[in-house]
Amino acid sequence: MNTGELVELAQQLRVDSVRASAAAGSGHPTSSMSAADLMAVLFAHHFRYDFDRPAHPANDRFVLSKGHASPLMYAVFKAAGALDDEELLTFRTLGSRLEGHPTPRRLPWVETATGSLGQGLPVGVGIALAGQRLDRSGYRVWVLCGDSELAEGSIWEAAEQAGAEHLDNITAIIDVNRLGQRGETRHGHDLDAYARRFQAFGWHTVEVDGHDVDAIDRAYGEAASTKGQPTAVIARTLKGKGVEDVQDREGLHGKPLKNADDAIEELGGVRDLRLRVQEPPAARILHAVRAGHVELPRWDKGEEVATRDAYGHALTALGTGRGDVVALDGEVGDSTRTEFFAKEHPERYFECYIAEQQMVAAAVGLAARGWVPYAGTFAAFLTRAYDFVRMASISGVGINLVGSHAGIAIGQDGPSQMGLEDLAMMRAVHGSTVLYPCDANQTAHLVAAMADLDGIRYLRTGRGESPVIYGPEEEFPIGGSKVLRSSADDRMTIVAAGVTVPEALKAADALDQEGIRVRVIDLYSVKPVDRDTLRRAAEETGCLLTVEDHHEEGGLGDAVLDAFTDGRPVPRLVRLAVRSMPGSASPEEQLHAAGIDAESVAAAARLLVEQAIVP
Secondary structure, rough: OOHHHHHHHHHHHHHHHHHHHHOOOOHHHHHHHHHHHHHHEEEEEHHHHOOOOOOOOOOOEEEEEEEHHHHHHHHHHOOOOOOOOOHHHOOOOOOOOOOOOOOOOOOOOOOOOOEEEEEEEHHHHHHHHHHHHHOOOOEEEEEEEEEEHHHOOOHHHHHHHHHHHOOOOOEEEEHHHHHHHHOOOOOOOOOHHHHHHHHHHEEEEEEOOOOOOOHHHHHHHHHHHHOOOOOOEEOOOOOOOOOOOOOOOOOOOOOOOHHHHHHHOOOOOOOOOOOOEEEEOOOOOOOOOEEEOOOOOOOOOEEEEEEHHHHHHHHHHHHHHEOOOEEEEEOOOHOOOHHHHHHHHHEEEEOOOOOOHHHHHHHHHHHHHHEEEEEEEEEHHHHHHHHHHHHHHHHOOEEEEEEEEEEEHHHOOOOOEEEOOHHHHHHHHOOOOOOOOOOHHHHHHHHHHHHOOOOOOEEOOOOEEOHHHHHOOOOOOOOOOOEEEEOOOOOEEEEEEHHHHHHHHHHHHHHHHHHOOOEEEOOOOEOOOHHHHHHHHHHHHOEEEEEEEEEEOOOOOHHHHHOOOOOOOOOOEEEEEEEEOOOOOOOOHHHHOOHHHHHHHHHHHHHHHHOOOOO
């Protein structure tokens, strides 16, 4: 397209953004209008993509980090022939693929869900890492960011990762339209302020008039030709560009134009220009994935092994058998044991340093490119990245998260290092799987099983050594449990997971010597939960006692209750959990202080029996 045609295409994108928002009665047309020239030039001259083959391995990748500008993205899809005008006008309506903020669940041309600001660039960095280090292809990643979201710390975690990795295959396009939701942004139209920040992280920067299509064209060409550095094209734009009543005016964010027909006329009327996006290079296999037999590590019963150690060894074995497995860590690989994988498979290991948001975002980007990521850090620190976990679920991508050093059993480090909320937050994620193994062989099998699951998968591991109670041939189906003690005379059931399983077994042995028979269930699959086994235990023993190294809210006890949410009678349920704020102490002292060690479990069981709460 020549200059005049690019200008006309940009006007069409503005018009269609206004029309879609007007039809919906909601949306963000002014945020779309500011970036129309940026998108017109990108898709007409620089983006390589086959809309009929969104999985084409050589396709460039586009991420709309400012997800509220979805009308603009959908207008581009229409111009490219991927959507028709009728569907464009279903924007934000029930059953439409054109949601208020785009998701790949609905549209195959969307790389990742956006809308929670500050996420597109971090995920884009993950996609670029895949392209540079794994796929080794020539595809480029283009990310359109808003200036308001540059206040998010996650943007700068991404900027630092991209700069340190010399990702010259990613370009951030910054739409500096000056206005946020409630007024002017922190830096307004000071392009140099943004340029200095990106430059400090090792980026090449180009400052440009975001409404001069020829200047934008040159800037993109410069970005594509820059080697050894990512590029930020920092564009000065006007919100609501092209319509005098709304252009560069405050108070109009997230609102359809009141006089849409007049605005469309001012923009030159409805058009139906067709955009011919460049084809990607000929299809080729970008990476060969070895898929062989996975030889998991094995431990003998009675050995003392930390589940975090088992995770590291199992992940390494999985990486040997499967070439699509990659690992990420937040600079605690010597503690999470991800370092085992790093030493054996350095080409598929990504060090994200103390940047948990970027770590999870990179995992999302890698998963979007077909890799199977395992991302690990302390369970407590995953709270920092929870919004990225939530958005990953909305994207529908599959990532494996591993939280080590969970619970008070880590001991002397104190409460800042103790993951006591992780089960609750991961259980709350839509479609998630939450696993809490108690021994090494169980951990190894669950690590391998996670690779083939859908959605968000979370594995909780412990710091201290624990006894191996299962043989290496034991199977642990997702959604299952293990009944470790059982008899016809059981007077109650103890339900435990992870570090509390050995404590429950010790308590059961002590009670048995006193003539009190109790059932013990290892509920290693916290979500989905083994409803049948729990219901049977409730019917046969009359009472359930849950024991968890986690806060009472949202953890194991609540997971057990989920087995009785279909109208069935709720059993007698007593919950032992961490109810106070712990300090520094030995693991044994911590468990006892919280009332979840063997002595405390046995005491609670005796009290229940003595009070005749159970049959």
